[in-house]
Amino acid sequence: MPVGTQATVKGVLQRDLADELDARIILGNTYHLFLRPGHELIRGFGGLHGFMKWDRAILTDSGGFQVWSLSQLRKVREEGVTFRSHLNGDAHLFTPERVVDIQMALGSDIMMVLDECTDYPAERRKAKQSMELTVRWARRAFEHYREKTRGGEVRNALFPIVQGSMHEDLRRDCARALVELDAEGYAVGGLSVGEPRELSMEMTEAAVPLLPFDKPRYVMGVGMPEELPMYVARGVDMMDCVMPTRNARNGCLFTSQGKVIIKQARYREDGGPVDAACGCLTCRTYSRAYLRHLFVAGEMLYSTLATIHNLANYLDIMRRMREAIVLGTFPAFLKSAHAMAAGESDAG
Numbered sequence: 474m475p476v477g478t479q480a481t482v483k484g485v486l487q488r489d490l491a492d493e494l495d496a497r498i499i500l501g502n503t504y505h506l507f508l509r510p511g512h513e514l515i516r517g518f519g520g521l522h523g524f525m526k527w528d529r530a531i532l533t534d535s536g537g538f539q540v541w542s543l544s545q546l547r548k549v550r551e552e553g554v555t556f557r558s559h560l561n562g563d564a565h566l567f568t569p570e571r572v573v574d575i576q577m578a579l580g581s582d583i584m585m586v587l588d589e590c591t592d593y594p595a596e597r598r599k600a601k602q603s604m605e606l607t608v609r610w611a612r613r614a615f616e617h618y619r620e621k622t623r624g625g626e627v628r629n630a631l632f633p634i635v636q637g638s639m640h641e642d643l644r645r646d647c648a649r650a651l652v653e654l655d656a657e658g659y660a661v662g663g664l665s666v667g668e669p670r671e672l673s674m675e676m677t678e679a680a681v682p683l684l685p686f687d688k689p690r691y692v693m694g695v696g697m698p699e700e701l702p703m704y705v706a707r708g709v710d711m712m713d714c715v716m717p718t719r720n721a722r723n724g725c726l727f728t729s730q731g732k733v734i735i736k737q738a739r740y741r742e743d744g745g746p747v748d749a750a751c752g753c754l755t756c757r758t759y760s761r762a763y764l765r766h767l768f769v770a771g772e773m774l775y776s777t778l779a780t781i782h783n784l785a786n787y788l789d790i791m792r793r794m795r796e797a798i799v800l801g802t803f804p805a806f807l808k809s810a811h812a813m814a815a816g817e818s819d820a821g
Contacts, residue, residue, distance in 0.1 A: 474712070474713040475500070477500060478500075478715075482784075484721075487525065498531065498583075499531060500713045504539035512578040516578040520580020521580055532583040533581040533584055535585040537554075537585075537587055537590055537662070540554050541589070541591075551606070551609075552566070553569065553587065553610075569587045569613040580628075585632050586611045586615070586633045588633075589603045589636065590662060593638070593639060600643055604638070607634065615631065632657070633651040634651075636662055645679055652683065652685065658711075660690075665693075673695065673696070677692055677707050681708040681709060686708075692709045694713065696712065696716070701810070702810040726782055731820045740761040746761070747761055759778060794806060
């Protein structure tokens with residue numbers, strides 16, 4: 474899922490997300506949209522779909538990860554989490570119930586429950602306390618959600634989030650407890666917090682097999698292009714990450730042959746596309762030399778063209794994996810991903 478934190482995927486028109494990239498679902502950020510412009514304002518425009526003119530699916534996270542990042546500005550207790558806005562210092566309270574209400578105002582197709590993300594590394598006792606709090610918050614969120622939607626047409630799905638830091642037994646305990654909620658899908662959170670990639674895979678492997686096979690399983694905040702098949706091999710259906718968009722803006726382009734660091738002098742007179750195997754608008758139309766010029770000159774167009782390419786790269790990997798699964802060739806696809814990861818090559 475391309476990440477559209479502030480009701481926009483940075484630098485890319487919704488038209489291009491739909492028509493050029495065929496993105497079926499994007500992700501918005503509850504914390505940021507709550508603070509600015511506010512969920513009630515967005516509700517007045519018909520929710521996020523009407524506000525940003527996007528007629529495809531939207532997933533919003535719970536804001537738990539963002540609040541976790543405000544380590545000096547938050548306090549967690551049983552009721553919920555109090556925090557101060559990074560914008561103006563105003564105090565706010567997120568409870569499991571309020572986070573559901575905010576996301577329903579946003580009109581998200583998929584909503585996430587409030588969870589507590591732990592630091593890495595986390596001592597086992599602290600991780601266990603945090604995981605158990607996350608489970609209690611999830612139960613409260615579902616009770617509130619089902620009460621609000623009782624008797625009416627339910628448009629929003631609500632996913633709980635498996636936590637447990639980097640302790641496999643806690644991850645398994647959390648997954649078992651959350652399955653009892655009979656949710657429409659499940660997420661694995663608390664990764665990409667500074668741990669080695671191998672540990673992220675291990676925690677995914679501990680939790681995902683315990684989640685229902687016939688419901689979407691979503692790992693939050695991952696990963697590098699070559700890692701996507703590794704998560705799918707572990708039973709993951711959905712992923713999101715800021716990496717394709719953020720890295721694009723910072724001059725790193727992902728290709729079928731490795732990374733292109735576009736500012737490098739070797740691309741100054743390079744008339745070839747970013748990736749000859751890519752059919753995106755950027756690769757069909759512009760040279761590496763032109764993209765390097767835009768980047769070095771600080772032109773806004775660079776970010777748009779680079780982001781389109783990186784998102785095309787990620788979404789193409791996902792499409793090719795779906796085809797490989799249907800055709801029975803996924804093991805070979807996975808093997809090539811492992812070879813790419815081992816090589817860590819830069820494209821020529």
